[in-house]
Amino acid sequence: MGDVLQAVFVVALLLLMLAAGLWVSLGLLACGVLSVIFFTDVPADIVLPTKAWDSAANWGLVALPMFIWMGEILFRTRLSQDMFAGLGPWMRMLPGRLVHVNVVGCGIFAAVSGSSAATAATIGKISLPELKKRGYDEGLAVGSLAGAGTLGLLIPPSIVMIVYGVAAQASVVKLFIAGIVPGIMLMVMFSGYIAYWSWRNPGKVPPADPPMPLREMVYRLRLLLPVLALIALVIGTIYTGVATATEAAVIGVAGALGIAGLSGSLTRASFTDSLMGAVRTTCMIAFIMVGAGCLTAAMSFSGLPSNLATWISSLGLSQYGLILVLSIFFIILGAFLEGISIVVLTTSVLMPAVLAAGIDPIWFGIYLILIVEMAQITPPVGFNLFVIQNITKHSLWFLIKKSFPFFLILVAATAVVTVFPDIVLWLPNAMK
Template identity: 65%
Template sequence: MTELSQAALLMVVLFIALGLGLWVALALLGCGLVGLLLFTSTPPGLLFATTVWSATASWALTALPLFIWMGEILYRTRLAEDMFAGLGPWVRGLPGRLLHVNVIGCGIFAAVSGSSAATAATIGKITLPELKSRGYDEAIAVGSLAGAGTLGLLIPPSIVMIVYGVAAQVSIVKLFTAGVLPGLMLMALFSGYIAFWAWRHPDRVPEDGESVPMAERFKRLRLLAPVTLLIIAVIGSIYAGIATATEAAAVGVVGALAIAGVGGSLTRASLAASLMGAVRTSCMIGFILMGAAFLTSAMSFTGLPATVAGWITGLGLAPWQLLTVLTAFFVLLGCFLDGISIVVLTTAVLMPAIQAAGIDPLWFGIYLVLVVEMAQITPPVGFNLFVIQGITGLQLFTLARMALPFFLLLVAATALITLFPQIVLALPAAMG
């Protein structure tokens, strides 16, 4: 049996396991086990033990549970509510008015949570009821939240960036730095579309009779002070070279606890709930990383990664053609897998081909985050869609239709960083 036939067989095994509803981590482990038993003489038990240890005993990976816990703590505070009150008066003069709070609020919360689902859930629970009560169009309100919620993956600190950095041996600090400009660009694209939509449909944007004096606007900005200080402490310490990503995560946890304590939301019950939420999410990600590492090692023993890389290289595709094919491939994967699973499953296999094509691994990490963001709002396995479905009760494919314009904006953002790679690489190069 040729290597390509082996690869096809393993892909069939993996998709059957996933289609049967098996946990992603178990499906990856099972697929690796089948590959080892059928195509190699390597003892699976010994490989599993050594692979799992090397995949999880990483100092860089310790930032992951800390950032997750920070997001869980903030999720249970008044942070999103305060952001709405502080930002609202400043966007009332823009076309689309309060709809922009979804984008700006998600951007701000993304800078302290690192999670797409947590960003969408936290901001959505505050903004959607408020926008609905004021008579805003439901489709654009929900769609903008679904799209802007994905900023949790791109604006640092990002859980997916940490996973990619560990898997691809790329500096997490440089990844965080590289995500800043694309994140701001994506926020501008989302707000620009909202303004364009409001200009095209003025009858579907309610009149806002509330007039807030300038003095009151500045007074309400004080509500944004806690999150602003936390962003400076976490992200600023990384960019200034004062702290590593892991140390900054610890600072973030302390800051989040302080915000919760001062705001009165830090109780024994909320602390326990945040810890359990962080443990569940961290264990899920760790389990997936273990399964993916075992599958990657098993595939390396069969020679599949080198074969696939050689096959892709042999096609003679230009870098932009390769990225076009990979984008379609990742969007297809996003219909069945969550973002973290996509990253850990594909990174090790694709990196040889990416490097052979002359594509910068740092740039590819941001590209991968963007296509994973698309996966967050594609049915039937779109995590952001699930989160918003829990808030609104709308059907999944109805939510996907509402989010479609913002999905297309993510595609446009991917095209822009491909045409102008300095959007990604300028800040890391400036840092040296």
């Protein structure tokens, strides 16, 4: 009864604080402090500062600010404009034509940013005005951007993967490798829907641009070489064992600075802006992790996580049954919390039950990231929706409606990797 009371108390208090507009991190911290005071006998002033430090002082998190800074640097270069110019001529041959640039562009930028919001913002600022100018359906354009922007979480290097790896004590490198095939699969599914929609609505697709000589199309691909080289440098050093994830992040920052310098985008102002942007984002994530660490510690001292794990295990659910229950739970939670909060708050609580069910922690990490991607376009707290609303000035309801098909695609992708787990595990197992 005590566990139920504490769970209801924490959920109700957290939702109340979020509804009042309080920062997520402060809400988690307040719930942790009050849970310790009301539901345990441990001294909050001694235990919680120690747990907060433990949650943030982890060597694995050193890569986090580096990858964020790399994305911030590239955000201020001509990378996105060059990407559209290089990809556009090749996409016009597909049903839906230039709308596919959203998907492919987000997939490429995700491989160097690690952030869903940065991916959606960067590609959206370039592609949406261009697509609107050419007469493409605005609903399909913003919906595909909202969905494809979530690739920033799945395609490595991913900030959320690093956070999950630290929280679950799983290999970040294996998580990076495991995200490649599902990421490509999701891109194909997004593009497949765009092609299907365009086939069903031919009148809403503008005429193709005049044909371009193959030589010119190939020549324009040179615009993609800097970002592709950076992807190969960062991911290649990790997969070949030359560098750890943290060392590769530093290499990525050096490469991003080099690209910015060669493109003429590296100025004193852009350098300072990128550095301060990385500091702000890193501090936000660290503060969330501290708050979630305090709440997790409070629940641990009360015995709630172990009791929850025992209760879930006692249900005798199959792996599929457990995944179904957790999916419903995460989708509901994703309506109120952003991705990193979900990962940090739930991983340590649920991992005992997940491991007891025989579920691979690397597979579970990719599954959880797919669920977190749904949270990015789930109202009322959908970060990608807010980012795109800021760019387009459309109503939130319009964005929710247009991104819903891509939410369903994410649900379908989660079902596919659940039924066929080797989609996730084949590559990391093959590279042992």
